[in-house]
Amino acid sequence: MGVEHRCYLxxxxxxxxxxxxxxxxxxxxxxxxxxxxxxDHAALAKLSFASSTLYKRARRHGYFTRTVGQRASFxxxxxxxxxxxxxxxxxxxxxxxxxxxxxxxxxxxxxxFDDPADAAECYxxxxxxxxxxxxxxxxxxxxPFEPPPTCDRGHPVTFEPESxxxxxxASRLAARCPKCxxxxxxxxxxxxxxxxxxxxxxxxxxGAAYRFAIVIDCGKFFGPRPLRFHPRxxxxxEQVLGVETYxxxxxx
Numbered sequence: 001m002g003v004e005h006r007c008y009l010x011x012x013x014x015x016x017x018x019x020x021x022x023x024x025x026x027x028x029x030x031x032x033x034x035x036x037x038x039x040d041h042a043a044l045a046k047l048s049f050a051s052s053t054l055y056k057r058a059r060r061h062g063y064f065t066r067t068v069g070q071r072a073s074f075x076x077x078x079x080x081x082x083x084x085x086x087x088x089x090x091x092x093x094x095x096x097x098x099x100x101x102x103x104x105x106x107x108x109x110x111x112x113f114d115d116p117a118d119a120a121e122c123y124x125x126x127x128x129x130x131x132x133x134x135x136x137x138x139x140x141x142x143x144p145f146e147p148p149p150t151c152d153r154g155h156p157v158t159f160e161p162e163s164x165x166x167x168x169x170a171s172r173l174a175a176r177c178p179k180c181x182x183x184x185x186x187x188x189x190x191x192x193x194x195x196x197x198x199x200x201x202x203x204x205x206x207g208a209a210y211r212f213a214i215v216i217d218c219g220k221f222f223g224p225r226p227l228r229f230h231p232r233x234x235x236x237x238e239q240v241l242g243v244e245t246y247x248x249x250x251x252x
Contacts, residue, residue: 005196005222007108008248009214009229009237010206013187014134015175016243017211020082023128026240027078033236034105036094036126037062043102051123055095066091069163087132091167094126107216109230112223127215133159134173134186137208141250142193145207149186151177157184173209196251197226208248 018026031038039061049055054073057064064073065081068089075081081090096102100119106112113122129135136158138144149157157174176183191207194200214237218227229247238245 003196003251004220005218005227006250006252007216007218007227007229008137008208008210008250009234009245010208010210010248011212011241011243011245012206013185014206014210015183015185015187016241017130018241020079020086022241023082023130023212024079026237027128029236029240030126033232034103035107035233035236037102037104043104046101047097049095049097051095051097054093055097058093058095063092063094066093066167068161068166071165085130088130089132089135089161089168090130092128092130095123096126097123099123105230105233107230107233108218108227110223110225110227112218112221112225112227121221123219123221125215125217125219127217129168129210129213129215131168131172131211133175134184134209134211135168135213136171136173137168137250138171138191139250139252140194141196141252142191142204142208142248145186145189145191145209149173149184149189151180151182151184153177153180153182155179175211196249204246204248206246208250 030036037043044062049059054064057073057075061075064075066073098120099106099122107126151157155177157177159172161172174184186209187206191204193202195202
């Protein structure tokens with residue numbers, strides 16, 4: 001038990017989802033720049049992938065995947081996965097059990113430790129979230145939109161995933177209204193919440209509602225200082241995707 005921390009990097013607008021070829025190009029850039037491990041990386045043999053039963057699937061490729069309705073993790077070549085799930089929910093996860101052993105760049109700043117020796121203990125997950133509709137994340141620190149979101153014609157767009165086995169643990173907002181077919185964009189809505197570091201009130205335009213996001217799940221290893229995405233990583237993501245992004249930190 002205890003407080004855990006995630007950081008979300010969300011494209012503008014939240015309705016953006018990269019095509020499979022663009023997502024594949026992003027992963028290639030992330031690998032080349034040292035943010036995630038490639039399938040043939042020597043560090044894979046040094047990581048145990050034993051911290052979670054989900055991790056064992058990552059031993060071969062460096063990542064595992066999850067989707068709605070399936071409790072266990074699974075994997076396949078990334079190009080195949082992205083093509084097969086192009087219009088479906090998908091989470092791709094690179095587990096990093098030891099930053100020091102992996103040799104990767106840490107995706108956030110500042111480093112959550114002062115002694116370089118502590119890099120061996122630093123762990124996190126580097127996640128890519130893909131939504132068929134808008135993944136609608138709320139928490140104790142991110143309130144739901146008020147009033148509840150509707151399309152331009154006033155129809156409700158919030159719904160729950162079709163299975164209790166949802167790796168995102170989130171409601172959904174329909175990308176197209178199920179009644180009238182109009183597109184829904186949450187970019188101009190404002191979510192209120194609380195700053196996990198100061199306890200102060202905050203407002204987030206667009207909230208944590210997205211069809212695509214990069215999420216760093218720090219677990220309990222996040223240190224005493226507020227974290228933000230490393231500028232080098234954020235620039236790379238924006239350059240490859242051709243969009244601007246915004247950050248949403250959260251505690252759970």
